[in-house]
Amino acid sequence: MGRWGIVTLAAVAAVATACSPSAADDATGDETTTSTTRTPRITDDSGRPPVTFDPCYDIPDDVMNAAGYDAVKKEIADMPMGTHTFLGCTYKKEDLVPGVRRGYSLNILAGNVSLDEELKKNGHVATSATINGRSALLEVDPENRDACTYVLQTDFGVVFVTRLYNTDHPGPTPQSEWCAGMEEFVGSIEPHVAN
Numbered sequence: 001m002g003r004w005g006i007v008t009l010a011a012v013a014a015v016a017t018a019c020s021p022s023a024a025d026d027a028t029g030d031e032t033t034t035s036t037t038r039t040p041r042i043t044d045d046s047g048r049p050p051v052t053f054d055p056c057y058d059i060p061d062d063v064m065n066a067a068g069y070d071a072v073k074k075e076i077a078d079m080p081m082g083t084h085t086f087l088g089c090t091y092k093k094e095d096l097v098p099g100v101r102r103g104y105s106l107n108i109l110a111g112n113v114s115l116d117e118e119l120k121k122n123g124h125v126a127t128s129a130t131i132n133g134r135s136a137l138l139e140v141d142p143e144n145r146d147a148c149t150y151v152l153q154t155d156f157g158v159v160f161v162t163r164l165y166n167t168d169h170p171g172p173t174p175q176s177e178w179c180a181g182m183e184e185f186v187g188s189i190e191p192h193v194a195n
Contacts, residue, residue: 046083048112049156053194055108056089060192067185068093069106077107086111101173102166108189112157126151131183132190140179145172148179150186155195161186 061071069091077088088109095103115135119126125141131152139149146165151158163182167173 046085046112048084051085051087051110051112051156053110053154053156053159054087054089055110055159056087058192058194059089059108059189063189063192064091067188068095070094077109084111084113096168099169100167102168105164105166107160107162109160109162110154110157110193111160115151115153115158118151118158129183131186134190134193136186138179138183140175142175146178148182150182152186152190152193154193159193161189 056074056076061074064071064074070093071091073092075090077090078086086109088107091106091108093104093106095101115137119137122137122139122141126137126139129136129138129150131150135153137149137151139151141147146167147162148165149160149162151160161182163179163185165173165178
């Protein structure tokens, strides 16, 4: 797994240390639109494009709530790296199915690395995909149990959408369940992702 994949999974698994977006930033539903003019919260010294999509602010809360994620509890999960920038947002979906799953952890991470760079790093676990006409990758790593990642291409780089299946039983979850419903979910947020 490449370092960006590790960054993505670290953000999903991390204990929340960042703050949630403030009440002053609470825009609901139709009031929130994707903005390419926002000043990024984090920039780097790489000369790469600034990350103009902010997952915590540019995906409407009603879209996430409709998918079963509690947008009130979303948390900023940025990863400034000096040579790259990753703006992140974590969500939880607590839909307990006793003996099956406790729910899902979700991380959406926008970064200024290219889809080609990601393919070079994780091509061994990636397959080409298209979400609403947008070039993407689907990454399923058998060694990274219970995780499913879609990587969407953007003008500034990529957006990772990584979901971790939280089991409610000992032992592995069948690999066929790792990405169940993910393509539809990613399709629902794709229109809000900056080009």
